[in-house]
Amino acid sequence: MAVEAQPLRRGTRRMRRNxxxxxxxxxxxxxxxxxxxxxxxxxxxxxxxxxxxxxxxGPSPADLYGHFGITVERAVQILLELADVTDTTSLAAADxxxxxxxxxxSTELRLLGPQPSRTQLR
Numbered sequence: 001m002a003v004e005a006q007p008l009r010r011g012t013r014r015m016r017r018n019x020x021x022x023x024x025x026x027x028x029x030x031x032x033x034x035x036x037x038x039x040x041x042x043x044x045x046x047x048x049x050x051x052x053x054x055x056x057x058g059p060s061p062a063d064l065y066g067h068f069g070i071t072v073e074r075a076v077q078i079l080l081e082l083a084d085v086t087d088t089t090s091l092a093a094a095d096x097x098x099x100x101x102x103x104x105x106s107t108e109l110r111l112l113g114p115q116p117s118r119t120q121l122r
Contacts (some may be wrong), residue, residue: 039099044094075112079106080106085099
C-alpha cells in the first residue's frame with residue numbers, strides 16, 4: 001500500500017530552508033550574546049559552571065566539552081562577550097549578579113585559554 005503525500009492544509013507553515021538557526025533564544029553556543037542583548041539559559045549555566053571552577057584553575061577542557069560541547073577558548077569568548085554587554089535594563093537581578101561576577105573575574109577568565117607548554121617557552 002503506497003502512502004501519498006498529503007497537501008498542506010491552509011494555515012500551516014513550511015520551515016524555510018534558509019531560516020537562521022542562530023536567532024536569539026536558542027541554546028546554540030555559536031550565537032552572539034552582544035547581538036541579542038540578553039543572557040540565555042546556556043550562558044547562565046556556562047557562567048555558573050566556569051565561575052564555580054575558577055578557584056580550582058577552571059574546568060578541564062574534557063569536562064567543559066562534555067557538559068557544553070564547546071572548547072575552553074569558545075567558553076571564554078562567550079563569557080567575555082557577556083562582560084561587554086552594556087544595556088542591562090532588561091536583565092533580571094540574578095543575571096545582573098552573574099554579569100558582575102563575570103566582569104570582576106575577567107582577568108582570570110582570560111588566563112583559562114591555552115597556556116604555552118614548557119618546551120615552547122625555551
